[in-house]
Amino acid sequence: MPLNLKKLQLGRFPKWLWITILILVVIRLALPYVGLYTINWALANKMGTYDGRIQDFDLSLYRGAYQLQGLQIKKKNSDLPPILAVKEIDLSIAWRTLLSGKIAADVQIDRMVVRLMDSDKKEKKQLGNDEPGAEDAAKAIIPVSVESVVVKNSAFYFTNNDLKIALPVQIESIYGKVEDLLTRARGLSESISPFELEGFAMGHSQIKIDGKVDALATPIRLDVNFSLVEFHPKSVNALLLSYLPLDLTSGEISLYGETAMSKGNVIGYINLFLKDVDVVAPDQKLLGVKHFFIEVISAAANWILKNKEKVLAAHIPFSKTGEKFDVKYGEAFSSAIENRKEPLKKGFDNSISLKNLEAK
Structure with missing residues (x-):
């Protein structure tokens, strides 16, 4: 049966309803x-x-979200590359927080690139620290x-x-996640928020960090494991030499560690493994007396403490109580001596936790 348009009773809807719909449509079109x-005004005027x-701002009203594309932050009047570039930021309402009366967001960041640069010359330096108004700009992006x-593909x-x-130290293929920052119960160690972070350093060595954080505590409470596996120090030797008078010309470094932090106090350790590491190469140029002594002492320790697998290893405990930070060098040296007889096991000791720290 054909539709009879004359029978449609569109006129039965009140005029105010049509006006309201029109206003909502206009607002929807204008919001992007x-x-x-x-956001662009804040980014241009609030960051010193x-x-x-x-480049673009999109709305997804059906899921309570918006997307930002093509974010770039650069140093003014500079030829340096952007200190921050992000392909896309997706911000959506975290519906589960509404049950507790809070408005919060789930944030996804795709293809973020951070470039920090150091130099004695101001025009070649960009570290982005202590910039006035940066927090205001961040609030414009995530209000x-x-x-x-x-965070993914970063x-x-x-x-x-x-x-x-000027070769960069680089960490690529970064993936990170932290969840439940607001919906976790304050002060309960079993209820703090899980997080993870991983990537590849210099294209060959995997970095992993995972643990739990209580972001609601002041100061924050943290329980974390971290590892760096089969890293080639030669890939960053020039940078090491510029900050520390020490050359590591070959070999591999692996480290595994745990740390916990609560009420400003810290406990933790690092299990350090140096395999086939040469500290002084035959053709190495020394940069001064200090460099000479550091290289000779490091090379001697490396030679004396290697086990039969040519691995120098040490268990290095550390702690912080109040303002005092302490590294147990004696225990570290003893473990290095012991490694010559009985190789230190690669991996975690599983001996550090918030429960251990807060029981003290």
Whole structure:
């Protein structure tokens, strides 16, 4: 049966309803432009020696979300690359927090690149620290509290621009996640928020960090495991030499550690493994008396303490109580001696936790 348009009773709807619908449509069309302008204004005017912009702002009203594309933050009047570039930021309402009366967001960050640069020359330096108004700019991008964050396909680069060949220290293929930042119960160690972070250093060595954090505590409470596996120190030797007068010209470094922090106090350890590491190479140039003595002492210790597998290993405990930070060098040296007889096991001791720390 054909539709008879004359029988449609559109006129039965009140005029105020049509006006309301029209206003809502106009607001929906205008919101992306308002959001784009507001964020770009904050990025351009609130960050001191830096400014930034986003290329696009999209809304997804059906899931209570918006997306920012093409975020870039650069140093003003500089040829340096952006200190921060992000392909896309997705911010959506964390519906579970509404049950406790809180408005918060789940944030996903895709293809973020951070580039920090150090130099004795101000125009070649960008570390982004202590910039006035940076917090205001961040609030323009994410104007509500954060319940969870996921970072994927991202990278970090650090370059010393004073080196003859300014090769960056790089961590790529970064994936990170932290959840339940607001919905966890305050002060309960079994209820704090899980997090994880991983990536590849210099394209060959996997970094892993995972644990739990209580972001609601002041100061924060933290229980974390971290590892760096089969890292080639030669890949960052020039940078090491610029900050520490020490050359590591070959071999591999692996480390495994645990640490816990609560009420400003810290306990932890690092299990350090140096395999086939040469501290002084035959053709190495020494940069001064201090460099000479550090190299000779390090090389001697490396030669004396290696086990039959040519691995130097040590268990290095550390702690902080109040303002006092303490490294147990005696225990570290004893473990290195013991490693010559009985190789230190690679991996975690599983001996550190918030429960251990807070029981003291």
